[in-house]
Amino acid sequence: MLTQLNGAVEDVPLTVHPPNPKLAGLPLRANIGEPQQTLILKGSGLERISRIASDEAEWTLAPVPSGDDHLQERKATIRLSPKAHANEILSASLYVEGIRQPLRIPDIVHVVGPRPKITDVQTSFPKETNIALEKNEIPAGSAVSFAIQAANMGSSPELTLGCSNQSDTRQRITLHPGDNSSTAQLDFAGSSVLFLSLDPGAIGQSGCLLNAVITDPEIGSSDPYVLGRVTRLPRISRFTLSDQKIGGSLYLGTITGQDLQMIEKTGWDANTGYPVQGIPTPVGGNPQEQTLKIELPWPPPSPHAPIYVWLRGENTGRLTAMRY
Incomplete structure (x- = not known):
């Protein structure tokens, strides 16, 4: 309501805006040599910013989440112009909903050199x-x-x-x-x-x-x-194959070493494995040393053939330095 000098009274419509958006933690940092970078705007009233414009950069604002009227963080993508150079401070114009003139931010971004x-x-x-x-x-x-x-x-x-x-x-x-x-x-x-x-x-x-x-x-x-x-691999220090037959062409063997609980199968090649027999047994006087019973077919594919081991969960055997 406006009262004139002659006493006349008129209604004058006014729009009361909330406080202008404020940005904290400026300047932000952007690296040359990047096609684009995502920066995090922090402050208050960020949901009211509709656009950001800079002479040597293009900005794209992330959408405002539905119903968020008090946004304190907002992502923005920046693409630096080829003219931008290290140690330059970029200014920006913030376009705010309901306000005709943009807000001027003199130090929104510090341009630095390329990332490591x-x-x-x-x-x-x-x-x-x-x-x-x-x-x-x-x-x-x-x-x-x-x-x-x-x-x-x-x-x-x-x-x-x-x-x-x-x-x-x-x-x-x-x-x-x-x-x-x-x-x-x-x-x-x-x-x-x-x-x-x-x-x-x-x-x-x-x-x-x-x-x-x-x-x-x-x-x-x-x-x-x-x-x-x-x-993590087990360590095998010894391998023996006995003459004790346990079915078909399979014979009982033993490997000695550490962390043998990781071994699921053994074989003469990387494709065909045979399940181990039970769980490792500690060696008396040395709790870290173990023995594990295994089964392998006889005869081996060649004299002094190496054995392969399958770690639990693996589909292919690993070559070892242990030979018959």
Whole structure:
């Protein structure tokens, strides 16, 4: 209602808007060299933002969830222009529902250099087991070394190790060059190479896809790089085959070693396996040493033929160094 100087009274319609949207934690960070990146807007009134515009970037806002009138986080995809360069601060115009003029944000994004990228990994470990590992498998329970070559990792990188599947992870660890613990050791091996030593079994259970991520605190993190599949193998120290016949052409044998409970079948080749006989028996005086009864056909396919073992859940036998 408006009262004029002559006393006339008129109704004047007014629209009262809620407070303008506010963004927190600015500037956000975007890397050059990326086709697009997803950023997280944080603040208040984010559901009222209809569009964001910048001179050197294109923005796409995630839809507002139905019924959410107090949105405090919202995803936005940004595509930097080829003209954008590192250390540039981008401004933006926020278009808000019900307001004609956009809100000016002078420092919405800090453009930084390209993210770290792991380009190559070399792996080395001692041949402590006499059971074959498959391609890309790394042994649990043994020291394994990795030479990790990376681009854009800066002078103070962080290396984070974990499993692709969280349920396989025993512990996630983050290392810096110079760190040396009972679990792992990390050092520089040149300007763009990290040298890592660890027991993969300390990070993940058998079956874990061991991932490495390099982070530059000022730039961002690399995509995960799979170092290998953590595999725990039994250890066989002795194999004997007796003359005790147990049916058909099968004869009773014995293998001695550690972690033999992992073995489900044995055979003379990788395709035909015969179930083990019962469960391992501890060796007196050495609880870690076990014996396991097995059955194998006679005769073997060749003199001094090697035996194959099937780990539980596997469909193909693994070659061993044990021979008749």
